[in-house]
Amino acid sequence: MANFLYLTAFSIAAAYIAARSAFPYAALIGFLIPFSYAIFLVFVYPFYFSPFRHLPEPKGAKFPWAHASEILENRNGPAYRKWMTTVPNGGMMRLRVLFNQERLLLTSPEAMKEVLVQKTYEFHKPSQPTFLFRQLLGNGILVAEGAEHKEQRKALLPAFSFRHIKELYPLFWNKARESTEEIAKASKSSSESGPEPQKAYEWASRTTLDIIGQSGLGYDFNATSNPDGKIVQNYRLIFDNEPPNFRWTFVGIWAPLELMWYLRLPPLSYGKTIADSIRSFLTKRVQEKRGLLEKDAASQIDIMSIAMKSGQFSDAEVVDQMMTFLAAGHETTASALTWAIYQLCNFPKIQDRLREELRSSLPSIKDHNSTITAQQIESLPYLNAVCNEILRFIPSVPTTVRDALVDTTIQGQFIPKGTRIFLSPWAMNTSPTLWGPDAQEFNPDRWMADGTANSGGSKNNFAFLTFLHGPRSCIGKDFAKAEFLCLLAAWIARFRVRWPEGERLDMDLHGWVTVRPGHKLPVLFEEV
Known part of the structure; x- marks a missing residue:
């Protein structure tokens, strides 16, 4: 570039x-x-x-787009998964995008370890997406770099400790139960001739928004019961109209994004209006929270309260962090839950086996007074196996990008400053070298054998890259997994999800930062 x-x-x-x-x-x-x-x-x-001229690269690149043609055609993930298994390489390969600009795709645990752990701060996120994220979300943990990132992460870690997350399981279960009530109502009232398909992604997105609202802010958006609420509509607009600069980053197009932003040119202009609306709401919420903390700080256990009690953030900085957690914290889990429903429609026997475990071990989801504990959920082996396999097989964030901040090396290969690096969970998570010959098959039983409950049978930590690793790994990993477990347990305990007759859908990948089905997954929810 x-x-x-x-x-x-x-x-x-x-x-x-x-x-x-x-x-x-x-x-x-x-x-x-x-x-x-x-x-x-x-x-x-x-x-x-080029120092990369001797590296292997996929065949079939045609000028001017080269390998970007396949990335554009298949969205941000499937191409890397294919190249991982079809291009012999020693841990990295070269890709070429528009006008033969070079990119590196890392393919080995050793290379991943260098970038994510050993040399974390020699690589940073690309400037254009970072600029836009900073304008929309503020200077939160998602975009902070170097010492600033270290300080923010240290201050926020208590909000994501195992002890704190255990306290949130009843909240997750209660919102999950509420969502099943609303889905049941919508399914019954949708048609006189019988239930009509419900869009699983929309229900998942609204439910996870409610959960991050309560656990993050101590505030209930009531998104599950009210799809027309202002916050719900704002986030729907953001994710349905993802700005194109994320796509540009991957295919090699440079644009004067800063100038476009300040001139409020389409398609960025709507983002500013939406972000300002959400920020205004959060600013008022921070002011209210200050008063609550002065009265009874001990009872305030949401993420916002913990951030404020740390003393490390001004009110404006707390708003930045919450802008980040509201956006990232609900969309990624919503995508995971949607892909879980997609796979369980494809594999009804797996769904039936999961339901049998859930209904024999958990209280009735229809009981409004029911609750669960972390131990109850975490002691269900097949539920955990299904969720882990979804996170492995269809990670919500398919690929992440880093730019070399300085001249450096990866596995002995010289990396000039400015080199763009692709790290793809979609590829690493399904590598036959790391997962065996059935790596690209959906198989929850890989997590059920003796000694594989936490590894799926892989011998390397970097085989599972969904939450990344190292100092910049996802701070909300355990939060997201706990939320995902509770939601899937509630939905499958109450409903049999299946395709409408003769309407099995393909994945229809949509989005570049997170991937979700463009059709939003219309399926039948049948009470059992």
Whole structure:
């Protein structure tokens, strides 16, 4: 990317000099110099001078999009999964995107370990997505870098401790129970001729928004029962109209994003309005929370309260953190729950086996007074196996990106400053080298054998990359898994989910940061 920026600057300078010169061929020279440099960067440097020219790469790349064509066609994940198994490599491969810009795809645990653990702060998130996230969400833990990230993570860790999450299981169960009531009502009233399909993703998104509202802010959005609430509508607009810069990052398009943002140009203009609306709500909530903490700090156990009690954040900084947790904290789990329903529709025998375990071990989901504990949920082996396999097989965030902040190395390979690195959970999580010959099959039993409940049988921690690893791993990992377990348990205990007759759907991948079905997964919820 830096080379293309240099080319632009050089071209402008050459044109200016040519225009000011009295030399008769100055205009021609002013054109030929940047044109020749462009030819060098696009057609010569990648193949004859690049430090990555000897690395393996997938076949079939055609100019100008090269490998970006397949990334665009299949969304951000399936292509990397295919290349992982079809391109022999020693831990990394080269990809080329628009005009032969180079990217590296890491494919080995050793390479992942260097980037995510050993040299975490030598690699940072790309500037354009980070800029937009910062404008929309503020300077929260998602975009903070270096020492600032370390300080924020340390201050927020108590909110995600195992002890604190255990206290939230009854809240998760109560919201899950409430969502089953609303789904049952909607299914019964949708048609006189029988239940009509319900969009699983929409129900999942509204339920997880309610959960992060209560556990994060101590506030109930009532999104499950009211799909037309302002907050619900705001997040629906954000996720249904994902800005294109995330896609640009992967396929090699550079755009003056900062200028576009400040000029409020489409398609970014709606994002500012929505973000301001959510931020205004959270600012008022922080002010209310200050008063509650002064009266009874001990009873306030939500994430916002813990952040405020740490003394590490100003009120504005607390708002930034909550903007981050509200957006990321509900969308990723909603996607996981949706993909779980998708797979259980595909594998009804797995669904029946799971339901049998749930109904024999948990209280009735129809009992309004029922509750559960962390121990009850975590002691269900098949529930945990199904959830772990979903998180392995269809991770909500398919690929993440890092840029080299300095000249460095990965597995002895020189990595110039500015090199863009792809790390793909979609690929690593289904690598036959790490998971065996059935790696690309959905099989919860891999988590059921002796000694495999926490590993799925893989011998390497970096085989499961859903939550990343190291200092920048997902701080909400245990929170998300606990929430996911409770929601899936409630839904499957009460409903048999299945495809409408003759309407089995494909995945219809949508989104670049998180992936979810574009059709939002319309399925039948039948009470059992």
